[in-house]
Amino acid sequence: MADTTRLIQSRYRLLDMIGRGGMGEVWRARDESLGRQVAVKCLKPMGPQHDQAFTRILRERFRREARVAAALQHRGVTVVHDFGESDGVLYLVMELLEGRNLSQLLEDNKQHPLPVADVVDIAEQVADALGYTHQQGIVHRDLKPANIMRLDDGAVKICDFGIARLGHDIGFTSRLTGTGIAMGTPHYMSPEQISGGEVDHRSDLYSLGCVLYEIATGVPPFDMDDAWAVLVGHRDTVPEPPRTHRAELPRFFDEVVLDLLAKTPGERPADAGDLRRRITLGRTGGQPEIGRVRLAPPVPVQHPGGRAYRLPSWTRNMTAGHTAGGAAGPGTAAIDQATALTGAWTTANGPAPGNSLPPGGTGRPTPPPELLATLASRHSAGLNLGRLGHWEEAGDVHRAVASEREHALGADHPDTLASRYEVGFTLSRTGRAEDALREFGRVAEGRARTLGPDHPETLAARQETAYVLGQLGRHFEAHQVYAAVLASRERSMGPDHPDTLRCRHNLAFNLSRLGRLEDSYRMAREVADARGRLLGTTHPDTLVTLYEVAYTLGRLDRWTEALQTYREVAQGRAATLGADHPDTLSARYEVGISLGRLGRSAEAMELYRALVADRTRAGGPDHPETLRARHGLGVNLGRMARWEEALDEAREVCAIRERTLGPDHPDTLVSRREVAVGLGWLGRWAEALTDYRTVAEIREQVLGADHPDTLASRNDEAHCLEQLGRSTEAVDLYRRVADLRRQRAMPPH
Template sequence: MTDRRLIQSRYQLLDLIGRGGMGEVWRARDESLGRHVAVKCLKPVGPQHDEAFTRVLRERFRREARVAAALQHRGVTVVHDFGESDGVLYLVMELLEGRNLSQLLEDNKQHPLPVAEVVDIAEQVADALGYTHRQGIVHRDLKPANIMRLDDGAVKLCDFGIARLGHDIGFTSRLTGTGIAMGTPHYMSPEQISGGEVDHRSDLYSLGCVLYEIATGVPPFDMEDSWSVLVGHRDTVPEPPRTHRAELPRFFDEVVLELLAKTPDERPADAGDLRQRIALGRTGEQPQAGQARPAPPVPVATPGAGEPGLPSWTRDMTTGHKAVGAGASATAAVEHATALTAAWTTGTGQALAGGLTPEGSGGPAPSPGPPATPDGRHRAGLDLGRLGHWEEAGDVHRAVATEREQALGPDHPDTLASRYEIGFTLSRTGHTADALREFGRVAEGRARTLGPDHPETLAARQEAAYVLGQLDRHFEAHQIYAAVLASRERSMGPDHPDTLRCRHNLAFNLSRLGRLEDSYRMAREVADARGRVLGPAHPDTLVTLYEVAYALGRLERWADALETYREVARARAGTLGADHPDTLSARYEVGISLGRLGRSAEALELYRTLVEDRTRIGGPLDPETLRARHGVGVNLGRLSRWDEALAESREVCALRERTLGPGHPDTLVSRREVAVGLGWLGRWTDALGDYRAIAEIRERTLGPDHPDTLAGRNDEAHCLEQLGRGTEAVAVHRRVADLRRQRGVPPH
């Protein structure tokens, strides 16, 4: 097309800004409205097509252009106008200032984008897709080049009507000879590849491919041969993104793997719900202790001419453009798949609030088997659990357990392995009492068949103790942990990793029983033993040493806690890196200890530096960035700089309310800090409003007798006293005392 051409006496083409399989994109000036726009000119409808086909093409173009123009959402490119000029179909769109995701990856020298940016993009794209899907619109060609990141941080989806047009007029058949490009195979869903029915869940699969790439630097199936890519989409379970990049949040890992499910029914049902999950995930997650379960064995198909499920049009496909350069070969993918058949562990751990974190126990490896066998379905259940589908995983394990029990007997190791997994899924879905019964049954069966000291028996007993802790039955948990520890020491020795893991859990449980000195001594012993066995800088050693510091803090030995946290921070910086989340967490606790020791000026300086590092790594809205900023506000207050403290606390509170929600515990902590600042500035009426709001939210979400609710009511009473409203304050104090008595808690 000639430069400077005027289309329809209105749109002056200025600069060519893009060229693709379907045509060209120009920066243009709308002479009627005096604004700059983007004009996409489709390839001319030439004489190579018969008249009937050309008529269909034009009609479909007009229909899809109208659909695209009707979309009104901040995350979708606005279509202003469309038409035909001298045989050229054109769309007039808003001119976007920014870079598409493909360009951003290329700008970043093929390295993945920052984690905070990846998660932000995921949330914005999910929001836009949720809107378009509610309008009944499916994109069909979602890829990095069709997602724009604007200079102000907003994300826009492009080419909705064009992608639908390409599908409707059959690029896979009649237009393949015109030079119009196929969909890029790196981002195509299995149902697109197989020629099956396509709906909004195909877009979700493509979104999973895009997020995988911008988060890891490579597409989920990164083979140079297009056929291998297509077969990968159809048959191969993708590696979890965190295997490429450990700092990715666990919730993001789970979301992407769900999006990449092979069948549409296994993917998230709705992009709007997906956006909410991502938004909640951005509130931050605590790392789980113990060993994570590796992915199940990955079946890798060998490409061949007779592959079922791939239509004939795929045979001569080129690989197509992907956002970054070449990655692993098909051979490397097979080698990695083989590595994933390594043994899995039956144990698990969940981070508990405060104190030592219990760790999972070891377990057996299942025997291999095809998916049709109980062993194959057992592995499928493990896979569902790894993806967070705990209810479905439980159903699979229950069915396999029933089949195994009928065929092998109730005490066969395979039957008990299924029962063990049932218990695990029950504990993850909140059915802790049922989980306890299941683990008890497994422990008894394994004791009969394998012996009371067998590692698998002890693993089941240890999980039972863990569930007892979830049920606040810490004395019973302590008895089991102590017995399991004695058995492990007898059969494995005092320094075996499983023995040390059990001692770590026992130390944690002692802290829950209020036996702080005993908890500290045992944690210290475990840290020393792990240092001897694993090395002083091993992550497991540092996990326990971190908990030693926590115990010291609870014992008010803050000087010792400070030195221990500093030791952990130095070691983690040397082994994991200065920017690793665990290193930054230790630095945060150093600040806590400094504040408790009255060294608030040092704490303030530390937190300001930590804010800079967290912002650089995770972005200004990352929950950990806001947590560090909260520390800044607290220490400004301790230094009696209350005007600055109030301003900082208000800003953090507003950001937390926007990103986490008004009822999130972190938001409420910030709101309390605002109230504290108001009180110190003598603005007790304003403070009272905040204190009451905090107590009411906690009462609704936690219950009227929860310790945090009662603490909030005490704050309210103190504020009433400052305002001279003693009668009201006494009434609140009496209510708190009554609720404490009902809980069996002695009054302060």
Template structure:
């Protein structure tokens, strides 16, 4: 694009003045108006993107550019024009004469080794002035319903006349969709630069204008002290710092800063949005009051200012700020955890509840009580506490235990971000060090091994996961007792993994035993008891006991609605299982109603773009197809493809699953040319993303053969059917039901080609394999 030097016959590119995650910025001349402008050229979408995604992103770019162009405020960069030229999206903005805050800090960085880092921060008067101007701009944009999402020093310009402007409104939100500006590509974390991300962005929760206020707090902290609040060695440590750690007051890093700046910055950096200022207007009032050295004006919404941990003695029930590592002491065991942990329970998996598409119900996120002590606080008051055991080992240094606890927490965060291989490496290392320092049966050692087992199950090493969970269960039984909640959690995981391995009879026995123990020690309505009953219902359906599965799932859903509420994620998971059982029983109208109810409940509770909401919508489409309502299913899948691509990316397996459903329903509507094209594209993407022999890839390849057959192209269809049959026999075994079904497909194709003798011989061969397969009791 730069080679042409002229865009749309109007904007002549002169000098490259910046390059970033989303593209390049050029100084240019508007030939029509004779003025200099800045032209931002976004990275080309390129041929590697599928056409549907490219179309979606171009439309979203236009929409977001219109949003940015509509903003008219002295503190927001003006957007003059936007468009697409030669396949590249571009923005035309006012050309600013100044430096961004990141550059200003770099300008002040020590040039010589003997200079002190205190010279890097900006003067206090500049910090306050910048804070006021940025706050004014945010008050305006938030009033327009716009959240920036990626506020950072590089996006804030200080002009030569002293004015301050925020850049990239609207484009920041576009970056979230395309995935250009995030350093966490592929993790599905909400967009943002790690040093300036709010805890709710990190957790993937819904965000609002208060997320921008948190990011502003990070910016003010950096320009006031010279470093961000969490300037740690790697991205994951930074994210964990935002989520788990109260930063040191700015005045500790730069002595002499006034107390009001500590109060304002720490108030902005509160872990939950509710603890921050309610809006930018409230923050502006606090800044004005501080400047005039008067108290903040009274009102119904006083500024919520966090105080240093040493400022006041902790009152009963008050959440005391805390920190890990060098920023402060470890969180005391008796201090309540922040609000984002309220849905977590000790001893369960470090993932959120997901749709039941084949593995039952995973337990919710958790945090471990990692104290380095043998005293275990039971989850139920009726459970027996375990006293500290004298192992004869020298007491490890407290600092070492705290470091291990922090590394364990980092491993949990990696898991929540989907980085299972890395999480497993962290947990294995921590488990080994804890075994050496504390002993192999110490609860913390077993807690780390429990997480190792979970990462193994998430990376497909199910046999290894079963061995790990079994050993953890045995160790916990020795250390904690057979009915301790953590022992039961490990035993329940062994049952879950047995189900993953298809050993449903054994899984049923373990689930039943754990359920009896949970009911005895916790009561029938305890959430963990209900979770076990749910998994038992799921396993019953896999044993073919569909009526029993439906009855039990319905009972659990009713109990969870009573105990947890009708829109609690666990309640909705059980309702999902009820709908699944109804579908297996052929009661598709009831299944459709159930899935729609779950989708609506999840949209209310989790958000429209949450993976679980989208999973329920997918099942609505399956039900519509089963009821021969393919036109409705096609419309649903079209919207689902767009939403999946926006939320997770065009190549995400679930986006491709939705596209597969779209193609199937195109075929059901006799639109076979379109169906074949869709099947080919999805198969090619699945092969690149999942591998050539992945079951989903083979399903798509079979769909290509189906389309070829309906178009009368039977010779081509036969070749594809044989590819699928050979791959399934190689991967699953020649007697696996899917491999045998593929041989039947091959025989049917031979019939259509008039090769009846070959078809009959193949049918006989498949029938014989099925008889022998069945006679072995499989």
């Protein structure tokens, strides 16, 4: 960037790079206006791999979080002077700090712990800064040694407030419909971050405990190379007291760190202010509150009912990352990732206790780490293609990786099945539901054999089979699978686990498709309430379920409640995802539908006009969602008896849909029918008959003569014949439709 943008906004001259990280680069710069040196953090530019809507959301979130960071005024928090965008690069201007971060200090000290007095002083200063930021309602989310600076004068400052939160949002936005991505570095993540639970200020306190443990002993609480093992340690194991590593540490410090590392937030100090007071009392020789001294050796934490709370599936792709003392294990990051994915299956001693070798795996030679690293990298590339909507390309990548993994590791190896799972996912997203069903069935059977029938990965595959059954219209079979998976999830994970709630959401959706609307509404309402309580009322998962609540209310003709709920969803999504996010725009569309159903067509028409403008800006005039909004506009013009305008709108939309989607596409046929409706209201029944008949014939050819949509179109055609005075033809057609409906309703012999 220095070669092409030496001067940012005609003010900040970049001098030399002083750091590089996952979010971008940090430059020493000169503020030409004020004649002072500053630090400029340049976030990685959003290239063509991100769609325009994503980039707009990122920019808006960056501005919002930069304002949050700039509003923080405390001696222990890095001062933010300015922020903006230059040539597509988002930048943040901060005070230039002269000193070293804690990770660098440990490296300088050859991975030996810092002096005790320095450790206690750092703990007190960081607690003071966190106490201030938490009072402002700000949670850092990624506290680690690299984000804490020790200045040359001894002052301590926390860096990257706002930017850490932005990184969380970028990760979360990348796959809203997936399992979610937790922000954080494995060695410093709280148990609630790992489990996908609600994160508040006490998560920062846990991360601080990890940092203090490391600078006091030279190693993090769970010092393992395998990311999976690190995460399991955070979740299940009480760490050894720091004094077992270093006897000279004060007893009060030992107690404070162990309290910070409590597994549940409620067991940790109430807030950072309380923590700072305890450290100050301990340092000055006062009498701190009696802590919970836990000097027993590490033991597994017992979970309710003796069930192990399993890590979410996204953690299988994590690397151990870097501790303050250096890289986690030998080799490249890619090889570390491969180890995390396959270590339990490729060790010289065989599988971990309790696991069985996959069929045909006995005696299988250990694949070279380089091959595993390459396959893990290609697997990640396939996931990224899917996140960007390139499902065909993603499917090709996953099929190739699955074949090579099967050859190298065996058909039932977890990594092979992970690739097979993604193959099924891409098939379901490209309209090949039958193929996806077979693929997910294979994965579910393989995981049941190797991981067990109640393992989260097995249940995930079975849940996808239910989803695909729903795609195929086999809703009764889908209901049976969803119900069985839900029972397993509730038994093994508990009723409020995110995966359990996701299954209940899907079951509610399927109940609606089975026509069990009251049952669907009750279940969706319960899930929305549970998600709101656990995740927050504006969390995307909560809003997805509220959307389903609103949909079911509409089908129950409770349109006033549906309108209120859709508006709640639209407002929540605008606040969380941004006004131009596709999900926000979809909720606004449904608000328009509800207004129309309530006879408030003038309001609906104005809403659709605005929505058409927003959709055109976001996706272009020919985008299917732009045309969908235009269709809604035309319908409401008709409801207001503005039939000439309605007909013009319907014809334009029909022509574009026919050109872009094809003449047989369901959306094109809906528009053609709307053209016929407009012609009929204008008394042009002969022209209307041509369009009604075209729609009926295409639907009969594509869907079959007795399909409900075909029968509805034939009814339209008969009505049109009646208006033209051709009563005999109309009666014959009405009778034919009635006969087909009776035959369809008759039970099979």
